[in-house]
Amino acid sequence: MVQFDAFAGEREVDPLPRLVGFTSVLRHAGLPVTTDRVAAFLTALDELDVTSEPATYWAGRLTLCADPDDVGRYDAAFAAWFAPKRGGPRVRVQDQRKPPPSQLAALTREAGADEPESDDDDGPDDVQRLRVAASATEVLRHRDVAELSPAEREHLRALLALLRAEPPLRRSRRRRPGSRGFPDPGRTLRAALRNHGELRELRHRAPAERPRKVVLLIDVSGSMAPYADTLMRFAHVVARRIPSTEVFTIGTRLTRITRELRHRDPERALAAAGRAIPDWSGGTRLGDAVRAFTDRWGQRGVARRAVVVIFSDGWERGSPDLLGEQLGRLRRLAHKMVWVNPHAGKDGYAPVQGGIVAALPHLDELLAGHSLATLERLVGVIADA
Incomplete structure (x- = not known):
């Protein structure tokens, strides 16, 4: 029988706070852990051996995971919360998929890597380690x-996967x-007939509501190379969470990558998108790319009443006047135009690039996109549109 460290020795410790704390960790990791699921988890453990680590693992996995995508984060959180501290045996997970690193597991291990672990570690040390992890995050x-x-x-990348795009x-x-x-009138008359003709x-x-379309245009030129991977992963999250999303890359030409980003696994999705993009880390001809999008896709309905987000630093090898003209056409079709510039959030930045100067009269918002916090703000801007 595998014993938890909290129950080792002759002393008796109430396991309930430790188990409830584990469900809170899962909730912060992004799993939809509701009160009913927690109750089911504790009820299952009441029928099993609460001191058995495999029994606790499978009871939680069967009651607290609502989707196959939750298994990887559940495994990482379980390993971080119930990790053996004195070289004891670990739970052997049968799922063969590589679990994505979670913010809890990665940062908790990093925060406690240089700290010696003693036999007396229990709840308060776990709370302190979680505080360090939250600070690092x-x-x-x-x-x-x-x-x-x-x-x-x-x-x-693990934190990006936790974004909830609405x-x-x-x-x-x-x-x-x-x-x-x-x-x-119809429902009123039918209700009156049910009341023997009496209009009560x-x-x-x-009016009903329906999702508004979202269009992402991502600059993949050489000047955007340090941010391209993060922006593509952000686009993958948005495309997976919002089915009405269309994603294109712009550089020297226009490439549609919506189908490639529909794949559930972000690594496979980005690999497929990389194979589909012929001008990765090339030059920048924003005006020609925006014109190609407007002619082929925008006027045919993709951009009509949509939220259009352009990710670019504004460096333009072509004519800035052409870019301004095409953005004007696109603005007349779209509901809202947002430009995300990774350099806009840095000290001393001024919108002096030719592409930015030409685009400013047609934009509703100019946002920074150099960090996770700015991308979280962008998620809110899209949802509020």
Whole structure:
């Protein structure tokens, strides 16, 4: 029988706080752990051996995971929370997929890597380690992506996967039953017939809502190379969370990569997108690329009443006047135009590049996109549109 460290020795410790703390860790890691799931988890453990690590693992996995995508984060959080501290046996996970690193597991291991572990470690040390992890995560959220180390980039990728992108909504021409709005004669008469012809209340119809389209245009030229991987991963999250999203890359030409980014695994999605993009780290002809998008896709409905987001630093090898003219055409089709410049959040930045100067009159917002915090703000701007 595998014993938890908290129950080692002759002393008896109440396991309930440790188990409830584990469910809180899963909730912070992005799993939809509700009160009902926690109750089911504790009920299952009441029927099993609470001191058995495999029993606890499988009871939690069967009651707290709602989707196959949750298994990787669950495994990482379980290993971080119930990790053996004196060389004891570990749980052997049967799932053959490589679990994505979670912010909890990666940062907790990093924070406690240089600290010796004693036999008396219990709850308070775990709380302290989690505080260090949260502090490191907060620092990483505001770091410039171009200045991160390879290990920090891995942590950032895990945090990007936790973003919850919500689709912007718009009023539909369809109507739904509501407590106020336009009168609904049909429902009113049917209710009167059920009351033997007596008209007791007036039924109403309210405008329904439907998701607004989102278009992402990502500059993959050489000047955007330090940010291209992060922006592509951000686009993958948005495309997976918002089905009405279309993603294109712009450089010397226009490339549609929506189909490639629909893949669930971000590594496979980015590999497929990389094979589809012929001008990766090439030059920049934003005006020609925007014109190609407007002619082929925008006027045919992709950009109509959509939220259009352009990721670029504004360096333009072509004519800035052409870029301004094409952005004007695109602005007349779109509901909202947002330009995300990774350099806009740095001290001393001024919008003096030719592409930015030409684009400013047609933009609703100019945002920074150099860190996780700025991308989180962009998610909010898209949802509020």
